[in-house]
Amino acid sequence: MTLKWIDRGVALLLGLGCTMIVATGLMMRGDAGVIPAIAGSLGIFACLGVGITTCKRAGDDAPPTPLPIYRFSIWGLCVLGLMVLMVSVGTIVALLLFLLASLRLLAGLGWRQAISIAVVFTALIYLVFAQLLGVPLPTGQLSFT
Amino acid sequence: MDALLPALGNVFLPAALLTLLVGTLAGVVIGSLPGLSSTMGVALCIPITFNMPPDLALILLGAVYVSSVYGGSVAAILLRTPGTDASIATTFDGYPLAAAGRGGEALGIATIASLIGGIFSVIVLLVIAPPLSTIALAFGPQEYTLLAIFGLVTIIGVASERPLKGMLTAAMGLVLACVGLDAFTGIQRFTFGQSELFDGVPLLPALIGLFSVSQAFNLSIPAGGGILNDQSQPLQGRRLPPWQSIRRCFRTIMRSSVIGSIIGILPGAGTSIASFISYNEARRHSATPERFGKGEIEGVAASESANNAVTGGTLIPTLTLGIPGNAVTAVFVGGLTIHGMIPGPSLFTDHAETTYTLILSLLLANLLFAALGLWLCRYLIVITRVPGPVLGPMILIFSVIGTYALRNEIFDVWLTIAFGVIGYFMERWRYPAAPLVIALILGPILEVNFRRSMQISHWDLSTFFTRPLSLALCLLVIVALAYPLWSRWRRRKTALN
Incomplete structure (x- = not known):
């Protein structure tokens, strides 16, 4: 599996996780959810960025060395x-x-x-x-x- | 200052010198073992000091403190397993240098940088402790928030090759930092009912897992692997690093010593923040920033001088105001109290001779660990020749035992192994682990102080720009954010020309 596909999988999985964290953060009592929501949003942006990069990236896609x-x-x-x-x-x-x-x-x-x-x-x-x-x-x- | 001369006499008594030697040796060993932190080293020595005279007791505790911070660099450089959290940034360039057969040079520079950083901070402690501690007291939650943001900005430097992946792992670190009981409302956040997580994700198991256990995996799994890239390489094992290296690193060492001493004075900031910020500053000022993270000697010098400069800095608020700057100095306060010395201004009046004995002994401890380090480095680099599958299990054992020793919780050991597996795959898939750790360290500082600032200002964000100190820090954050973009633009323009 190439790095591009691994990155897409990671971005999708973590993106979903971050969305859930933002949703949970927004539902928290008082201001307890502010930082989790900010961190989750940052994670969503990063996942989007990683995902988009995999679509246009040409280099840095060598597959990792095979796992023994x-x-x-x-x-x-x-x-x-x-x-x-x-x-x-x-x-x-x-x-x-x-x-x-x-x-x-x-x-x-x-x-x-x-x-x-x-x-x-x-x-x-x-x-x-x-x-x-x-x-x-x-x-x-x-x-x- | 009248007590300075009698204190000087006290330090050179045979019993004091012997205590200093034992403390320094113990500190270097404790610091180099993953999981055994400086805090634990000082705490372990307190019962030993019960029956000792106060002078000797403080000499022992001080020597263990400063030398354990230095000791962390040995394992960080040779094994990529930071002995303490202060040495995380040392692994970035120290380990690639060891892998290239330049472990001796890296250890030598780490020793010289630690020595200069340590001595500089003790001089600061001796000369300008009281005025600096009043500036530190002016730091409010707004300033601490911005200091944490400034620390997070260093991630740009650490993950400059893959900024998006760095941002993603940093976000994960911030999320992990939110786990546990909320300090303000008391509600559980992402604990999944696990009582072991009520205090949050423990930092050291995460750190040991991401750096040490993943390294054990890296060494054990490939057949015939090892630390050295090329086993036929001659080992560079001289006692002193080349003069050119020292000269090239001198400005970085001095800059990092100043940063370390200033950050050390701020209660709660800690050694790891100082070494990250100094590392980033060294990279920012370097003519070859692209070499950082691949074996740049200046990276090792920056991190090591900063973390040792923190040692004297943290003692400034501890001794002058009775405010411990971090966990080690909090334990240190316990040691002082046991011997009837209440930290605060009275230390410099009622117990001036003992206090100055402690400060002067820190100077000697710095010299002693440097001598010890330079002598040992030519023998220690032999570790890099040991085959990976032999070294890997040993690193794992140190990591497991060290983690268990922290809280006597087997849950922590499982957590360490889990982080080790995550770290192993992060490295394979080229996701940097350092931003995750930086965010995990800075997350709680950022959250607590941000929410405090917001509560004080009734959610008015202008509170960060209306105080002179916070405004200055804001500008610093903007400069740190803009500088890499500007420097990239400048490089591109130069290349076009």
């Missing part, structure tokens, strides 16, 4: 896993598993290298944040942090 779907999905799953594990089993275990997975699957490191980096980095995070700075970390079932 496989790597994007792996990375997305790793991040999702990190988030879920952080609150279910605890931060330290989640960080260790997240690092191990991403270093193995995305960076292509060997097991030994991946495990060493994951363990050292997780220990560093634990020492700096939990011990030195006293920052609370999300705890899960394994609640040592």
